[in-house]
Amino acid sequence: MELTHFDEEGRARMVDVSDKAETTRVATARGKVEMQPETLERIRLGQIAKGDVLAVAQVAGIMAAKQTSNVIPMCHPLAITGAKLNFEIVPPGTIEIEGIVKVTGKTGVEMEALTAVSVAALTIYDMCKAIDKTMVIGDIRLMEKTGGKSGHFMREDHIS
Amino acid sequence: MELTHFDEEGRARMVDVSDKAETTRVATARGKVEMQPETLERIRLGQIAKGDVLAVAQVAGIMAAKQTSNVIPMCHPLAITGAKLNFEIVPPGTIEIEGIVKVTGKTGVEMEALTAVSVAALTIYDMCKAIDKTMVIGDIRLMEKTGGKSGHFMREDHIS
Amino acid sequence: MELTHFDEEGRARMVDVSDKAETTRVATARGKVEMQPETLERIRLGQIAKGDVLAVAQVAGIMAAKQTSNVIPMCHPLAITGAKLNFEIVPPGTIEIEGIVKVTGKTGVEMEALTAVSVAALTIYDMCKAIDKTMVIGDIRLMEKTGGKSGHFMREDHIS
Amino acid sequence: MELTHFDEEGRARMVDVSDKAETTRVATARGKVEMQPETLERIRLGQIAKGDVLAVAQVAGIMAAKQTSNVIPMCHPLAITGAKLNFEIVPPGTIEIEGIVKVTGKTGVEMEALTAVSVAALTIYDMCKAIDKTMVIGDIRLMEKTGGKSGHFMREDHIS
Amino acid sequence: MELTHFDEEGRARMVDVSDKAETTRVATARGKVEMQPETLERIRLGQIAKGDVLAVAQVAGIMAAKQTSNVIPMCHPLAITGAKLNFEIVPPGTIEIEGIVKVTGKTGVEMEALTAVSVAALTIYDMCKAIDKTMVIGDIRLMEKTGGKSGHFMREDHIS
Amino acid sequence: MELTHFDEEGRARMVDVSDKAETTRVATARGKVEMQPETLERIRLGQIAKGDVLAVAQVAGIMAAKQTSNVIPMCHPLAITGAKLNFEIVPPGTIEIEGIVKVTGKTGVEMEALTAVSVAALTIYDMCKAIDKTMVIGDIRLMEKTGGKSGHFMREDHIS
Numbered sequence: 001m002e003l004t005h006f007d008e009e010g011r012a013r014m015v016d017v018s019d020k021a022e023t024t025r026v027a028t029a030r031g032k033v034e035m036q037p038e039t040l041e042r043i044r045l046g047q048i049a050k051g052d053v054l055a056v057a058q059v060a061g062i063m064a065a066k067q068t069s070n071v072i073p074m075c076h077p078l079a080i081t082g083a084k085l086n087f088e089i090v091p092p093g094t095i096e097i098e099g100i101v102k103v104t105g106k107t108g109v110e111m112e113a114l115t116a117v118s119v120a121a122l123t124i125y126d127m128c129k130a131i132d133k134t135m136v137i138g139d140i141r142l143m144e145k146t147g148g149k150s151g152h153f154m155r156e157d158h159i160s
Numbered sequence: 161m162e163l164t165h166f167d168e169e170g171r172a173r174m175v176d177v178s179d180k181a182e183t184t185r186v187a188t189a190r191g192k193v194e195m196q197p198e199t200l201e202r203i204r205l206g207q208i209a210k211g212d213v214l215a216v217a218q219v220a221g222i223m224a225a226k227q228t229s230n231v232i233p234m235c236h237p238l239a240i241t242g243a244k245l246n247f248e249i250v251p252p253g254t255i256e257i258e259g260i261v262k263v264t265g266k267t268g269v270e271m272e273a274l275t276a277v278s279v280a281a282l283t284i285y286d287m288c289k290a291i292d293k294t295m296v297i298g299d300i301r302l303m304e305k306t307g308g309k310s311g312h313f314m315r316e317d318h319i320s
Numbered sequence: 321m322e323l324t325h326f327d328e329e330g331r332a333r334m335v336d337v338s339d340k341a342e343t344t345r346v347a348t349a350r351g352k353v354e355m356q357p358e359t360l361e362r363i364r365l366g367q368i369a370k371g372d373v374l375a376v377a378q379v380a381g382i383m384a385a386k387q388t389s390n391v392i393p394m395c396h397p398l399a400i401t402g403a404k405l406n407f408e409i410v411p412p413g414t415i416e417i418e419g420i421v422k423v424t425g426k427t428g429v430e431m432e433a434l435t436a437v438s439v440a441a442l443t444i445y446d447m448c449k450a451i452d453k454t455m456v457i458g459d460i461r462l463m464e465k466t467g468g469k470s471g472h473f474m475r476e477d478h479i480s
Numbered sequence: 481m482e483l484t485h486f487d488e489e490g491r492a493r494m495v496d497v498s499d500k501a502e503t504t505r506v507a508t509a510r511g512k513v514e515m516q517p518e519t520l521e522r523i524r525l526g527q528i529a530k531g532d533v534l535a536v537a538q539v540a541g542i543m544a545a546k547q548t549s550n551v552i553p554m555c556h557p558l559a560i561t562g563a564k565l566n567f568e569i570v571p572p573g574t575i576e577i578e579g580i581v582k583v584t585g586k587t588g589v590e591m592e593a594l595t596a597v598s599v600a601a602l603t604i605y606d607m608c609k610a611i612d613k614t615m616v617i618g619d620i621r622l623m624e625k626t627g628g629k630s631g632h633f634m635r636e637d638h639i640s
Numbered sequence: 641m642e643l644t645h646f647d648e649e650g651r652a653r654m655v656d657v658s659d660k661a662e663t664t665r666v667a668t669a670r671g672k673v674e675m676q677p678e679t680l681e682r683i684r685l686g687q688i689a690k691g692d693v694l695a696v697a698q699v700a701g702i703m704a705a706k707q708t709s710n711v712i713p714m715c716h717p718l719a720i721t722g723a724k725l726n727f728e729i730v731p732p733g734t735i736e737i738e739g740i741v742k743v744t745g746k747t748g749v750e751m752e753a754l755t756a757v758s759v760a761a762l763t764i765y766d767m768c769k770a771i772d773k774t775m776v777i778g779d780i781r782l783m784e785k786t787g788g789k790s791g792h793f794m795r796e797d798h799i800s
Numbered sequence: 801m802e803l804t805h806f807d808e809e810g811r812a813r814m815v816d817v818s819d820k821a822e823t824t825r826v827a828t829a830r831g832k833v834e835m836q837p838e839t840l841e842r843i844r845l846g847q848i849a850k851g852d853v854l855a856v857a858q859v860a861g862i863m864a865a866k867q868t869s870n871v872i873p874m875c876h877p878l879a880i881t882g883a884k885l886n887f888e889i890v891p892p893g894t895i896e897i898e899g900i901v902k903v904t905g906k907t908g909v910e911m912e913a914l915t916a917v918s919v920a921a922l923t924i925y926d927m928c929k930a931i932d933k934t935m936v937i938g939d940i941r942l943m944e945k946t947g948g949k950s951g952h953f954m955r956e957d958h959i960s
Contacts, residue, residue: 011218012851012927014225016242018184018262024498031937050874051812055692058491059553059699060873065494066549066557069226071867071919072926073219073860074850077226077239079557081586082496102498104586106241106264110933111926118918118937119871126872126911127812133910133945133953137831137918138938145933153933171538172371172447174545176562178504178582191457210394211332215852219859220393229546231387231439232446233380233539234370237546237559266561266584270453271446278438278457279391286392286431287332293430293465293473297351297438298458305453313453331858334865336882338824338902344658375532378651379539379713385654386709386717389866393859397866397879399717401746402656422658424746426881426904492691492767511777530714531652540713547711551759552766553700554690590773591766598758598777599711606712606751607652613750613785613793617671617758618778625773633773664818698811699873705814706869706877719877721906722816742818744906 014074020106025147028100029113031140033124037092039132043124044089053127054087054095061085061120065101065112072115078105080112085120097121098143108150110142174234180266185307188260189273191300193284197252199292203284204249213287214247214255221245221280225261225272232275238265240272245280257281258303268310270302334394340426345467348420349433351460353444357412359452363444364409373447374407374415381405381440385421385432392435398425400432405440417441418463428470430462494554500586505627508580509593511620513604517572519612523604524569533607534567534575541565541600545581545592552595558585560592565600577601578623588630590622654714660746665787668740669753671780673764677732679772683764684729693767694727694735701725701760705741705752712755718745720752725760737761738783748790750782814874820906825947828900829913831940833924837892839932843924844889853927854887854895861885861920865901865912872915878905880912885920897921898943908950910942 043053050056062083069077082102090096099116101109121137128135145153203213210216222243229237242262250256259276261269281297288295305313363373370376382403389397402422410416419436421429441457448455465473523533530536542563549557562582570576579596581589601617608615625633683693690696702723709717722742730736739756741749761777768775785793843853850856862883869877882902890896899916901909921937928935945953 011215011245011247012222012856013218013244014222014240014242015850016262018241018264050815051698052695055491055695056699056812056873058493058691059696060871062492062494063550063553063703064871067871070223071860071864071871072923073223073856074923075926076241079239079559079585080494081498081556082494084493085491087491102496104498105239110929111922114922114925114937118922121940122911122914122918123872123874125914126875129910129942133942134955135941137914137940140921140937141935142929142933155934171535171565171567172376172542173538173564174542174560174562175370176582178561178584210335211858212855215855216332216393216859218851219856220391223863224391227391230543231380231384231391232443233376233543234443235446236561239559265559270449271442274442274445274457278442281460282431282434282438283392283394285434286395289430289462293462294475295461297434297460300441300457301455302449302453315454331855331885331887332862333858333884334862334880334882336902338881338904371538372535375535375651376539378531378653379536382652382654383543383710383713390863393863396881399719399745399879400654401658401716402654404653405651407651422656424658425879492696495690530655536652536713540711544711551700551704551707551711552763553696554763555766590769591762594762594765594777598762601780602751602754602758603712603714605754606715609750609782613782614795615781617754617780620761620777621775622769622773635774695811698813702812702814703870703873719879719905720814721818721876722814724813725811727811742816744818 012074014076017076017106022104022106023147024104025108026102027109027113027145028143029117030098030143031117031121032097033095033121033135033137035093035135036132039128040093048127050127053124056127057120057123058085060123061099061116064119065116068112068115072111075111076107078103078109080109083116085116095124108145108148110145114140172234174236177236177266182264182266183307184264185268186262187269187273187305188303189277190258190303191277191281192257193255193281193295193297195253195295196292199288200253208287210287213284216287217280217283218245220283221259221276224279225276228272228275232271235271236267238263238269240269243276245276255284268305268308270305274300332394334396337396337426342424342426343467344424345428346422347429347433347465348463349437350418350463351437351441352417353415353441353455353457355413355455356452359448360413368447370447373444376447377440377443378405380443381419381436384439385436388432388435392431395431396427398423398429400429403436405436415444428465428468430465434460492554494556497556497586502584502586503627504584505588506582507589507593507625508623509597510578510623511597511601512577513575513601513615513617515573515615516612519608520573528607530607533604536607537600537603538565540603541579541596544599545596548592548595552591555591556587558583558589560589563596565596575604588625588628590625594620652714654716657716657746662744662746663787664744665748666742667749667753667785668783669757670738670783671757671761672737673735673761673775673777675733675775676772679768680733688767690767693764696767697760697763698725700763701739701756704759705756708752708755712751715751716747718743718749720749723756725756735764748785748788750785754780812874814876817876817906822904822906823947824904825908826902827909827913827945828943829917830898830943831917831921832897833895833921833935833937835893835935836932839928840893848927850927853924856927857920857923858885860923861899861916864919865916868912868915872911875911876907878903878909880909883916885916895924908945908948910945914940
């Protein structure tokens with residue numbers, strides 16, 4: 001019934017996944033925040049005035065996983081069934097972030113895992129920016145993805 | 161277990177759809193924005209200062225489809241599986257908007273399609289209001305609906 | 321400091337209003353929902369199963385006024401200072417909706433008033449769609465706007 | 481694939497419910513607002529300046545049920561299939577609130593029912609605070625829960 | 641310009657505060673969660689599977705303060721300038737919660753403080769409900785309010 | 801009036817900025833997305849199935865700037881007065897993203913600019929992930945910040 005003369009010049013749409021199977025899907029993403037060594041030390045010692053940095057970043061990342069489809073325009077809404085974030089403090093000046101998201105659904109949760117990691121990183125920046133404005137967020141990438149028709153994806157440098 | 165003496169004087173509720181079947185459902189809605197001919201011409205030529213009007217309206221409409229149950233009080237939350245918006249520029253002064261939304265769920269997506277069209281229309285208004293405050297949004301209506309117990313609905317004037 | 325060679329090919333931006341004066345601004349918008357006479361009669365008599373239609377539509381519209389900048393991409397966030405919606409039942413089959421929004425701010429509230437009216441209309445549709453799918457939302461337009469540099473705007477057909 | 485040396489010192493996560501069965505689940509919660517007798521009388525008579533208090537509280541509570549997973553950090557997003565709120569005016573100065581939420585899903589809707597009741601209570605406070613700042617919200621508790629592996633829960637004092 | 645014949649039968653509106661002065665305003669609210677003594681003990685020892693209960697509740701409450709006007713229908717949006725939550729573990733089975741919110745604005749932040757406390761309490765419930773479904777949230781009340789035309793309010797039992 | 805015996809063991813709070821001056825503040829952030837050369841080429845040629853990648857990313861980034869305080873837990877809500885995003889396609893495989901946000905307020909907009917860039921980058925990932933799962937988002941950093949008591953900050957490598 002769609003009007004064939006309607007304008008479709010390459011504009012955006014949310015891809016139709018109605019016919020895809022509901023399967024269990026898992027995605028793992030990672031990223032990091034690079035900072036001054038003394039900033040890292042103060043996070044580790046719990047001396048940041050705004051509070052326990054990683055505890056807040058963890059909550060922020062998990063809540064962001066749930067907001068993904070409201071923030072990324074063409075993402076499908078998904079009722080995720082699990083989400084967690086892990087942090088590793090790597091001296092002298094790095095925090096590694098890992099986000100793992102699960103769903104039973106018609107499409108994958110890569111964006112949810114990447115969004116969780118990004119928002120956790122931004123939260124670390126926010127909590128510490130009063131003492132260090134030069135922090136850099138980077139290496140945000142998909143590590144692994146299982147479930148769905150496209151099968152298993154594992155990043156080649158995912159050797160840990 | 162519900163208290164029978166509790167007040168139920170016609171106040172609102174989200175209707176219980178727990179026992180409805182999960183089926184694939186599609187809804188198509190349309191609407192239009194009427195404007196000065198020169199406003200339409202400037203949209204067509206990409207001369208609106210705020211940016212490419214229809215590209216922004218399209219993103220806005222798709223994102224709004226996902227927000228429908230947060231905006232319309234008694235709407236059920238639905239994990240929509242597809243959404244798109246088409247535009248037709250109809251000289252001298254009309255933009256026709258069509259929104260199509262799909263879901264596999266227990267209730268239909270009429271409201272999602274109507275909300276997508278309404279927000280796309282409001283976005284067109286917003287992008288152009290600096291040059292034309294007299295635009296009128298109208299004819300927002302459900303064209304067609306498939307899936308669900310109530311069966312196929314097609315608006316009689318849906319002849320294109 | 322902005323990179324001059326950065327791509328700016330007409331893409332969208334939120335216009336900079338930093339230098340505009342904070343003034344009291346008011347906007348009035350209107351719209352209507354056309355329906356079957358018996359649908360209107362059942363709204364009037366409070367016989368719609370989902371609840372008191374206009375009471376719910378009023379809350380929805382006011383809440384939507386506050387969500388405007390989250391829904392319309394290039395709208396500025398504004399701390400509105402007042403919002404109300406009025407309804408007029410016009411037999412045989414029309415509900416007229418009027419939305420009035422106020423702010424003390426750097427930019428106007430036309431979009432807030434138009435969004436409030438649109439969402440109120442969509443809510444009326446939602447509450448009644450089980451009995452009438454042919455309702456049409458229309459004539460959504462700015463009636464009047466005061467405050468701000470562009471001065472007083474009043475729609476010519478605003479004669480009531 | 482998860483890094484075993486990643487920090488997991490008791491920080492928060494959204495529990496993985498991927499392997500739980502989808503069943504129909506219902507939760508009932510209750511709470512109350514205590515106020516001055518004359519405040520209650522003015523609510524009953526519809527003399528509160530901000531509007532019909534219970535009608536607004538009802539819409540607010542139902543919309544809040546849908547927002548639960550955006551507000552409570554470790555809650556799973558759920559596409560609830562029904563929600564309603566009942567109020568009982570209990571002179572001299574109490575409004576009892578009951579919220580009932582349903583879902584077909586992998587986890588229960590206790591938090592949705594409790595959130596609906598809490599937000600309805602906060603809305604009653606907001607609508608009346610101009611005349612009574614001493615209102616107290618209390619006794620917010622889960623009354624009953626059915627569905628899911630943990631079986632039927634009914635609060636012992638749930639005898640009405 | 642408002643239509644005098646428009647229906648205004650006591651329906652809700654967001655009260656116009658355009659003419660109120662911008663002053664610094666502070667509100668303090670309190671509430672509590674009653675639980676089984678062993679639940680409290682496990683919170684204190686950090687033995688709840690979902691994570692550090694009070695750390696998550698604190699983030700949830702602060703984020704909720706910012707969402708107040710999106711959740712409570714007639715609340716004005718306010719750019720709050722500070723928010724914090726304090727917890728006191730009171731054996732055998734109580735957690736006391738205190739929320740303090742500040743703003744420089746045209747209206748007070750009672751609702752923001754009360755909402756922060758309520759959502760912190762709901763989050764405590766959520767984090768512990770796997771081991772204790774009988775928790776009760778109560779005594780949510782405004783303790784003190786400064787700033788604004790209505791002057792200083794202090795609850796009589798606020799003697800600590 | 802705050803209870804001195806209340807628990808304040810380093811938990812998080814939104815810092816009180818009530819006494820800071822309202823000044824005009826601007827922040828510029830940058831980041832990039834690294835991808836396969838053919839992915840970049842298809843973006844440039846408009847051959848990505850989901851639509852015009854940079855147009856969607858731009859809308860997403862601007863909308864995200866407005867959502868910053870809802871996503872980053874301890875961020876103050878701010879009524880931003882302007883936001884824009886620029887993109888530079890840098891063969892063989894990089895898209896550079898620049899976000900500039902303005903406000904007249906009591907605290908800066910670094911987080912808004914960084915969030916806008918991050919969400920634009922995530923959107924690029926989402927639009928292209930069907931053809932390239934190995935994209936990496938990186939170098940997200942604050943370039944420059946003006947306004948506020950802490951004065952002018954410019955990143956040393958900000959030499960363009």
